[in-house]
Amino acid sequence: MYVAVKGGERAIENAHAWLAEERRGDPGIAALTLEQIREQLSLAVNRVMAEGSLYDPDLAALAIKQARGDLIEAIFLIRAYRTTLPRFGGSVPVDTARMNCMRRISATFKDLPGGQVLGPTFDYTHRLLDFKLAADGQAPKAPTREAAPSHVPHVTEFLNREGLIEEAPADDTPPPDLTRAPLELPASRALRLQALARADEGFTLGMAYSTQRGYARNHAFVGELRIGTVPVEMDIPELGFSIEIGEIEVTECETVNQFKGSKTEPPQFTRGYGLVFGQTERKAISMALVDRALRWEELGEDNQGAPAQDAEFVLYHGDNIQATGFLEHIKLPHYVDFQSELELVRKLRREAGADTAGDVAE
Amino acid sequence: MKDGIEPELARKAWLGLLARSPATRVTGLMADRPAFDWLRAPEVGSTMVRGRAGGTGTPFNLGEITVTRCALRLPCGTVGHAYVQGRDRNHAEAAALVDALMQTDAAPRIRAAVLEPLEQEAGTRRQHRAAKAAATRVEFFTMVRGEDR
Structure with a gap:
C-alpha cells in the first residue's frame, strides 16, 4: 500500500547537492571531459550504448560522467533519454558481410x-x-601494413557450400519490437535477439557460461568473431529512395554448434548468433551461446530443464534496468506495508503464546 | 531528380557521405551559407537499427541510433533534405544546404569545396584502419617437427 507523505524535500535536495559534490571529487584535480571519457573509456561507452540500446557515444559519455561511472545507472539514463526521441523509422537490416573489419x-x-x-x-x-x-599517457604508434580496405566473406558461407551447416535464409518479416509492445511468450527468435542484444552483459555471460558447463550443453565453437563498422541505411519517404544515415561499430559472433540431427533435421552444424553495438565481444559471444540454447525447441532438441533453455527465465531477467528498478525499489519507503507485517507477526506470536519478551520498539 | 537512376545514385551517395562525416567537418566546410527557408526545422530523433539472425536471416531490432533531420528550400525553389547521424542541428542544416546546392549550378563548386574533402578524409580514415588491421593479421608457419628430420 502506498500513501503520500511529505517532509523529505530538504533532505533530498541536500542529498542531491552532496551527490553532485561527490561526483566532482577533489576540485584540485582536473574535471573529466566527455571527450576523454568517449576516447579513453570507450569500452564502457560501448557497453552503455549496447545495453542502453541507443548508439550515441557522446550521450553515453555524458551518462557515464553523470552516473559517476556506475554503468547500470548510466544505462538507465540512456534508456530514459531514448524514450523522449521521436522514431523516424527502422533501418534496412545492416549487412555485416560488408563490414569494414578491424x-x-x-x-x-x-x-x-x-x-x-x-x-x-x-x-x-x-x-x-x-x-x-x-x-x-604516451602510446606507441600502431604499426601499419599496406592493405586495401575490402570486405571479407562470412565463415559460415564456406560450410554452407557443403551443406554441413544450417542456412539462415533471408526473409523480410517486420521484426517485433519490445520497446513498443510488451514482451510476450512464446517469443520469436527476432524478439529474443532484440532482448539479448540489450541484456545485461553479466547476466548473459553467466547464462552462456552455464551452457558451457553442461546446462543445455551445445558444444559451441566461435565460427567467426568480427568487429568493425557498417553503414546504416534507411528508406526516406520524402526522397523515394534509401540513403545511408550513419555508420556504427558493431561486434558480430557466429557460433558453430554440434547437432546430431532430429526428427526433422539431418545431422549438421547449427548456429548461434550475437550482434551488439560497439566493441563488445564478451557480450556478443555470450549472446550467441544463449541464442543457440534458446533454439532447442525449433531444432527439435530435448528440454533438459536448463536455465539457459528457459526463454521466460532468460528474457524476463536479463534486462538490468527492469531488474534494478524492481530490486532497488524495495529500499524506498514501505512504512505502511511493513507496519501491517509487524502487526501480523505480533498477532501470530500472541496466538502461539511466544510473545513474552515485549514488543519490538515502535 | 526523377529523370533517371544516375542522378538518384549520385544524390544517394552525397547524402550518405554527409550523414557519416563528422559534424565538425561538414559544418566547417559549409561555413559560407546562402539564404534559405525551412520546410522542416532540424529535429532530433532516432532510427531503429536492424540486423539479421545469422547475418543473413530474419530481421531483428538491434537498437536505436540518434539522427537529426531537416528540409529546406533555396530562394530558387530547390529543396534540400538531410538525415545525419547524431544530434547536431547545425550538421543537418549544412548537409541539407549541400544537398540543395548540389542540385543547382553551384554543384561543381560545392563538390570541390565540401564533398571531395569529406570523401578524401573518409577514405584516409578507412585506409588507415585497414592498414593497422592488416598489421595484426596472423602469418601462420609450421614448425619443423621431430619426426620430419
Missing part, C-alpha cells in the same frame, strides 16, 4: 579467406598491471 578471427578455420586479423585485442596480453600507464 578484427576478424575464427576458432574453427585456421586458413580462411581474409585471414585471422587480431585487431586491438586484450587477448595475448599478460594481464599484468602496466605501471607505465600510471606514469604517463
Whole structure:
C-alpha cells in the first residue's frame, strides 16, 4: 500500500547537492571531459550504448560522467533519454558481410579467406598491471601494413557450400519490437535477439557460461568473431529512395554448434548468433551461446530443464534496468506495508503464546 | 531528380557521405551559407537499427541510433533534405544546404569545396584502419617437427 507523505524535500535536495559534490571529487584535480571519457573509456561507452540500446557515444559519455561511472545507472539514463526521441523509422537490416573489419578471427578455420586479423585485442596480453600507464599517457604508434580496405566473406558461407551447416535464409518479416509492445511468450527468435542484444552483459555471460558447463550443453565453437563498422541505411519517404544515415561499430559472433540431427533435421552444424553495438565481444559471444540454447525447441532438441533453455527465465531477467528498478525499489519507503507485517507477526506470536519478551520498539 | 537512376545514385551517395562525416567537418566546410527557408526545422530523433539472425536471416531490432533531420528550400525553389547521424542541428542544416546546392549550378563548386574533402578524409580514415588491421593479421608457419628430420 502506498500513501503520500511529505517532509523529505530538504533532505533530498541536500542529498542531491552532496551527490553532485561527490561526483566532482577533489576540485584540485582536473574535471573529466566527455571527450576523454568517449576516447579513453570507450569500452564502457560501448557497453552503455549496447545495453542502453541507443548508439550515441557522446550521450553515453555524458551518462557515464553523470552516473559517476556506475554503468547500470548510466544505462538507465540512456534508456530514459531514448524514450523522449521521436522514431523516424527502422533501418534496412545492416549487412555485416560488408563490414569494414578491424578484427576478424575464427576458432574453427585456421586458413580462411581474409585471414585471422587480431585487431586491438586484450587477448595475448599478460594481464599484468602496466605501471607505465600510471606514469604517463604516451602510446606507441600502431604499426601499419599496406592493405586495401575490402570486405571479407562470412565463415559460415564456406560450410554452407557443403551443406554441413544450417542456412539462415533471408526473409523480410517486420521484426517485433519490445520497446513498443510488451514482451510476450512464446517469443520469436527476432524478439529474443532484440532482448539479448540489450541484456545485461553479466547476466548473459553467466547464462552462456552455464551452457558451457553442461546446462543445455551445445558444444559451441566461435565460427567467426568480427568487429568493425557498417553503414546504416534507411528508406526516406520524402526522397523515394534509401540513403545511408550513419555508420556504427558493431561486434558480430557466429557460433558453430554440434547437432546430431532430429526428427526433422539431418545431422549438421547449427548456429548461434550475437550482434551488439560497439566493441563488445564478451557480450556478443555470450549472446550467441544463449541464442543457440534458446533454439532447442525449433531444432527439435530435448528440454533438459536448463536455465539457459528457459526463454521466460532468460528474457524476463536479463534486462538490468527492469531488474534494478524492481530490486532497488524495495529500499524506498514501505512504512505502511511493513507496519501491517509487524502487526501480523505480533498477532501470530500472541496466538502461539511466544510473545513474552515485549514488543519490538515502535 | 526523377529523370533517371544516375542522378538518384549520385544524390544517394552525397547524402550518405554527409550523414557519416563528422559534424565538425561538414559544418566547417559549409561555413559560407546562402539564404534559405525551412520546410522542416532540424529535429532530433532516432532510427531503429536492424540486423539479421545469422547475418543473413530474419530481421531483428538491434537498437536505436540518434539522427537529426531537416528540409529546406533555396530562394530558387530547390529543396534540400538531410538525415545525419547524431544530434547536431547545425550538421543537418549544412548537409541539407549541400544537398540543395548540389542540385543547382553551384554543384561543381560545392563538390570541390565540401564533398571531395569529406570523401578524401573518409577514405584516409578507412585506409588507415585497414592498414593497422592488416598489421595484426596472423602469418601462420609450421614448425619443423621431430619426426620430419
